[in-house]
Amino acid sequence: MNVFDILGPIMIGPSSSHTAGAARIGRIARALLGTQPVQAQILLHGSFAKTYKGHGTDKALIAGIMGMEPDDERIRFSPQIAQEQGLSVTILPTEIDNAHPNTARITLTDANNHSVTLQGASIGGGNIMVTQVNGMDVQITGQYTTLIVLHQDTPGTIAAVTDVLAASQVNICNFRLSRQKKGGIAVMTIEMDGSFDCELNKRIESLPNILSSTMLLPN
Amino acid sequence: MNIEFKYDSVAALVAAAQQAGEPISALVLRQQAQHLEKNEAEVFAQMKETYAVMANCIEPGCDEHLRSTSGLTGGSAFKMRKAVQQGKTLTGSVLGGALYRALAVSELNAAMGRVVAAPTAGSCGILPAAMLTMQQDLGYSEDACIMALFTASAVGMVIATNACVAGAQGGCQAECGSAAAMAAAAITELAGGSPEQVADAVAIALKNILGLVCDPVAGLVEIPCIKRNASGVAGAFVAAEMALAGIASAIPADETIWAMKKVGDAMSPSLKETAEGGLAITPTGQKLYEQVFGTTGGCTGCGGCAKG
Numbered sequence: 001m002n003v004f005d006i007l008g009p010i011m012i013g014p015s016s017s018h019t020a021g022a023a024r025i026g027r028i029a030r031a032l033l034g035t036q037p038v039q040a041q042i043l044l045h046g047s048f049a050k051t052y053k054g055h056g057t058d059k060a061l062i063a064g065i066m067g068m069e070p071d072d073e074r075i076r077f078s079p080q081i082a083q084e085q086g087l088s089v090t091i092l093p094t095e096i097d098n099a100h101p102n103t104a105r106i107t108l109t110d111a112n113n114h115s116v117t118l119q120g121a122s123i124g125g126g127n128i129m130v131t132q133v134n135g136m137d138v139q140i141t142g143q144y145t146t147l148i149v150l151h152q153d154t155p156g157t158i159a160a161v162t163d164v165l166a167a168s169q170v171n172i173c174n175f176r177l178s179r180q181k182k183g184g185i186a187v188m189t190i191e192m193d194g195s196f197d198c199e200l201n202k203r204i205e206s207l208p209n210i211l212s213s214t215m216l217l218p219n
Numbered sequence: 220m221n222i223e224f225k226y227d228s229v230a231a232l233v234a235a236a237q238q239a240g241e242p243i244s245a246l247v248l249r250q251q252a253q254h255l256e257k258n259e260a261e262v263f264a265q266m267k268e269t270y271a272v273m274a275n276c277i278e279p280g281c282d283e284h285l286r287s288t289s290g291l292t293g294g295s296a297f298k299m300r301k302a303v304q305q306g307k308t309l310t311g312s313v314l315g316g317a318l319y320r321a322l323a324v325s326e327l328n329a330a331m332g333r334v335v336a337a338p339t340a341g342s343c344g345i346l347p348a349a350m351l352t353m354q355q356d357l358g359y360s361e362d363a364c365i366m367a368l369f370t371a372s373a374v375g376m377v378i379a380t381n382a383c384v385a386g387a388q389g390g391c392q393a394e395c396g397s398a399a400a401m402a403a404a405a406i407t408e409l410a411g412g413s414p415e416q417v418a419d420a421v422a423i424a425l426k427n428i429l430g431l432v433c434d435p436v437a438g439l440v441e442i443p444c445i446k447r448n449a450s451g452v453a454g455a456f457v458a459a460e461m462a463l464a465g466i467a468s469a470i471p472a473d474e475t476i477w478a479m480k481k482v483g484d485a486m487s488p489s490l491k492e493t494a495e496g497g498l499a500i501t502p503t504g505q506k507l508y509e510q511v512f513g514t515t516g517g518c519t520g521c522g523g524c525a526k527g
Contacts, residue, residue, distance in 0.1 A: 001376055001380070003372035006376055007372050014330075054438070054511050124385060
């Protein structure tokens with residue numbers, strides 16, 4: 001803990017969990033898609049579903065999806081900006097089984113019909129936990145530099161990725177694998193000490209059996 | 220000099236400051252520079268930026284037509300400032316100035332403005348109001364006010380370590396109470412109080428708000444949060460005035476923080492930000508819920524109680 005954890009974050013109100021955290025979940029969804037989304041479907045659960053209008057949770061999520069930071073003063077106009085940028089947004093309050101009370105499930109689709117689905121929870125003080133990527137369980141807090149690598153579940157793929165990291169002197173502090181089924185699509189989430197350039201990410205993406213690699217920098 | 224202290228007690232902060240013969244803020248800045256692996260000037264510059272964000276809340280927050288996203292609140296800071304400017308206050312421009320600034324920052328927060336969580340968004344008006352009033356109405360320098368924020372943060376870190384600063388965990392006493400204690404510490408040091416007097420101000424501010432529940436109408440950070448920010452900064456000045464007059468707290472700051480934690484633990488969940496108790500479930504509170512969300516609030520169970 002440091003002084004700026006107590007006097008901070010600098011954020012758009014009114015609520016660190018319902019507004020700042022929501023923007024961060026949206027940003028990660030956008031980073032995972034990697035391209036400009038044209039469509040966003042947002043399911044809201046629990047307190048998010050009940051109070052999103054009053055807290056501006058919808059606006060914060062949309063702003064995050066457009067890449068805005070939690071302290072961006074354009075957040076309150078984000079639905080309008082989305083419309084201007086050709087992003088169509090649907091928001092549905094719903095119930096998601098076994099989810100944290102402040103949970104959103106976001107599906108983003110780009111102009112080439114490429115899409116990604118992310119589920120995340122805002123767990124207090126603007127901190128978040130992404131719990132699912134394309135239906136696969138993950139645990140991403142965004143507090144470390146994080147690689148999210150979607151790949152085909154084949155022998156040697158994990159070793160190939162960690163070899164690239166080892167060659168760049170990267171220290172892994174957390175590694176997690178989740179897959180839809182044996183031999184199907186799988187996701188590696190790798191948390192690392194320090195921060196790195198996107199060259200590392202490109203080298204991983206060029207490996208065989210890698211579908212996509214996204215690097216999230218800590219905030 | 221290597222600064223070895225943790226933020227685990229107010230007493231330790233006071234002892235370190237006494238030993239060094241320096242204000243608490245100077246030690247905290249030095250220690251934080253080491254901790255963040257930056258130099259003191261860089262850490263001070265970051266705090267200066269934080270203070271600038273706080274100061275920039277006042278004008279937009281005092282807009283007569285400012286309204287929150289829900290439409291429930293806005294415009295109180297305008298009225299309070301107008302009363303101060305017209306000399307129509309009972310207690311003078313210092314308290315009046317602190318009140319309108321606290322309302323301004325809190326109302327701006329509710330209207331999706333840019334604020335500093337201090338320590339939370341719900342309590343974001345208290346510390347800015349205290350420091351800006353010290354600077355603009357009592358003539359303390361901007362740099363001195365920025366330094367005082369380090370003392371406030373240190374107190375906040377002790378409270379976060381030994382109790383909590385979230386309404387969902389400890390009620391409003393943990394949120395606005397912590398902010399008031401932090402502001403009381405900052406005001407006291409800024410006004411020339413000794414480290415012991417800073418600790419007394421922390422204890423008095425927290426004692427006076429002990430037991431306050433978190434019962435937001437419609438679950439939104441508006442009613443009663445905005446007015447509790449005004450009350451919080453008033454409480455900070457009350458505590459600082461007494462401490463600076465040499466009045467000690469019978470119960471030490473660290474034991475008061477401990478008591479706050481225990482009271483928070485004993486509080487019913489319905490009084491900890493769930494909007495299931497207190498003001499939130501008054502007839503008017505429920506009516507406002509309907510006004511914002513178009514449905515009846517309260518529990519999410521069978522809904523039977525709402526139909527009667």
